Amino acid sequence: MSYQALYRVWRPQKFGDIAGQQAITKTLRNAIVQDKTSHAYLFTGPRGTGKTSAAKIFAKAINCPHVKDGEPCNDCEICQSISQGKLGDVIEIDAASNNGVEEIRDIRDKANYAPTQAEYKVYIIDEVHMLSMGAFNALLKTLEEPPANVIFILATTEPHKIPLTIISRTQRFDFRRISPQDIISRMQYILNQKEVEFELDALTTISKAAEGGMRDALSILDQALSFSEGKLKTEDAMRITGSITQELLIEYIRALYTQQTEQGLNILHELIAEGKDPSRFVEDMILFSRDVLLYQTAQTDVLLKMGKADDEFIQLSNEVASPLLYEVIQVFNQTQQEMRLSNHAEVYLEVATVRLTQPTKPSSKRENSKNFLEEDTTSSAEISDLKKQLADMQKLIQNMAGNEGAVKHSPSKPKRSKSSLVFKVNRPSVYRVLEKATKKDLAQLKDVWPDLMNVLEASQKAIMNTSTPVAASAQGLVVTFDYDILCERATNDKLLLNTIGEYLEKVIGHKAELISVPAEQWPVIRQEFIKSMKEESADTSDTQSETFSPEDKRELETEPIVSEALKIFGEQIVKIEE
Known part of the structure; x- marks a missing residue:
């Protein structure tokens, strides 16, 4: 038989194997034990959190003749057939490729027939939000008045796309993202069963990259095992996930708050040269800055997502000031939005690095305190200076009030200050x-x-x-x-x-x-x-009378330009020259 992926081999076969969904699995087990099962369920939540696996386990448990505490035995013929997908009474449908009205009508018609082997006929409709509105309407009547011994389990990652008339006729269970601790525990169990050596930090790196999805975590673990040689190392997990070591993140933040632009750019270029994903770097920086902020506030590592509370991490949290971390999160969040629309992500990262290494606010707690003291001293000096100036102004006003009578009777006008600007006209x-x-x-x-x-x-x-x-x-x-x-x-x-x-x-x-x-x-x-025009006119009047005869003068005055000049300036000013 060919090799099967880990997430297929280690798919949960009972409710106890589903990681991180204890509230949901306990409710379903109790419903089976107490015989209070519903005719329709809606499983919602992110990808890889166990929705389809829980639906199959529920189908086995409700039909298993040897069920114990709500858990299927996984040994009987019915459990084996359901696990292998061979039982005709448990029908799994992909709504993405069967989203029409005819497919749902076919399901509705076949649901009226009694189950052949099992006690209940179970329809598992995956990605149910892909159904058309007509298909939802065809399914609505069946959910409202279902046939006996028929159970519908609807699974989706986008419940907001499902009509409320469908949701109101089902029992809804919201699967949450699986915590890193639960993912690590599951991977530890699998690796111990496979007798594979591993480093715990490697599993931590994989769990962070999985973002709450067990299927994603097992897929990454599968890749890391193929890349490693006998033992799963942290370095191997870093290479597979494209993650960045905490040491480099600390070194980068130190370059930011010490305002070493060249050092920050060198770290950035080194990461890009190693093939690290720029988007992953941005996400790691946002989460790591968030971890430092929370550790500064709570002084506990329970809430950390990216960081590990070692000596260097604690030292960094004591050195860096909160305003810089707020700015890092804000700038990198903006950079993340800009990178989605560009093919040159490294350019935006370089700009963000330069911007953060030249802050306008204090970047360390020590500088923050020092600047505060300096500002306080400066403010005190300024206040004293202003008080002195105010006292001088009050004295000046009193003197002016005493001399007001003399000023009123003074015949002289205020002179222009020597320092005032006098424009020289051309x-x-x-x-x-x-x-x-x-x-x-x-x-x-x-x-x-x-x-x-x-x-x-x-x-x-x-x-x-x-x-x-x-x-x-x-x-x-x-x-x-x-x-x-x-x-x-x-x-x-x-x-x-x-x-x-x-x-x-x-x-x-x-x-x-x-x-x-x-x-x-x-x-x-x-x-x-x-005045100058009049003087020139007087000087040339004799010459004009000798040069022009009265007839010539009248002829010149009929010219448009001359007549217009006479209208504007008058005969005494206008001088007519040939």
Whole structure:
């Protein structure tokens, strides 16, 4: 006969063999002993926790003629036939491949026939949540009014997908995940029966990797036995499961709280080079950090899942601060979510390592206490300084109140501080714009100004928020600001000037140069420009009269540009040159 897997060879044959489900097995045994069995059961729970095995054992126990304390004898013909799957009165159905209405109708019709060999006809429907809604409806009537001597046992890993009308007609048993201690005990029994030497830490590693499933644990044990040479070692179990030794986890966390980025990355790269699964590393780190946190709180190893409370583990729990462990769990949980959507898991692990080795909070208990004392001392000094400043301010207020009358009658005005910024306006550039400025250009600019503000970034908008366009030509625009500092920033911000110029080029067709002027200086600059234009007009009036005849002058004034200039500035200012 060919080799059979351990989980098939060592499948439970009686209720006592089912690990970790004592409450359920005791209830089923008592129901058989007291003859209080139901016509329908629902077994729910994670994979590999004994649901189908319990269903077969129940089928044997309820039909075994030599049942004792609710346990089947496993020696009679009926028990042997059920164990081998040969008894026609115990029918095991996979709902994943028989999920239609016709299959369930066939079961319903055959259920009306009496059992041929056993006392009860037992239907075991595995993965029952895979049935279609029509199939559930076909099964519903049979469960509500079942034929005599027929028992239905429904097994599923997803009970939330089963209609409540089905669940309400069954006795429900929830199989829980098997504890690591129960898994280890079962594996110890099997290895002792097989006369195989083993290390206890190897079984601990396998039980952690199984995540509460006995079938998974036996499958991993099967692999580890094939890999080992005569004796099951911890190193072999580590290689098979892809787990990481506690020493490396401790070393990695030490690199985190001592802020040794290079050391943490070296450990990470070493693990990846050895072929360790990045996802397994993330899970181990989360569980190990959780164990250290619980040990810091409870000082007991009863609740530990990943860690082993040896000397190094205890020393680590005394050194590392809780905030770092909280951050490790949070960062690696986020990293786990990101890794599911990427093919470069090592990149996210490297980023998490760099982030955790450069914390913003104290990473060890000693540093935490030291920083607290420093902060306390600093706070005391700051409070004393603030009290002194408050007393000085109170004295100053009293002095100001005493001198209030003199201040009120003082004719002098407050002078500008020497340290205050005075913006120097580029007057030639302003004059060039004013020489060719028109009301039409200014009106067009004011129309697009609100839209221009929306285009700017937040920092640029903060500079231009108080700006107002006051003059515009085809080549430039003059904008006033309420504060000198804003003029300075607007003039020196090349990116802002380029953004405004490119936007205006798109909207109004030309890229105008922006010139900043403080609002308080604008009236003075404008008046100076008008005055200079009048002086130039007076100096050239004789020349103009000699150069142009009245007919020529009237002809020039009919030109659109000249007439527009006359409208804006008047005849006294406008100088007509050929």
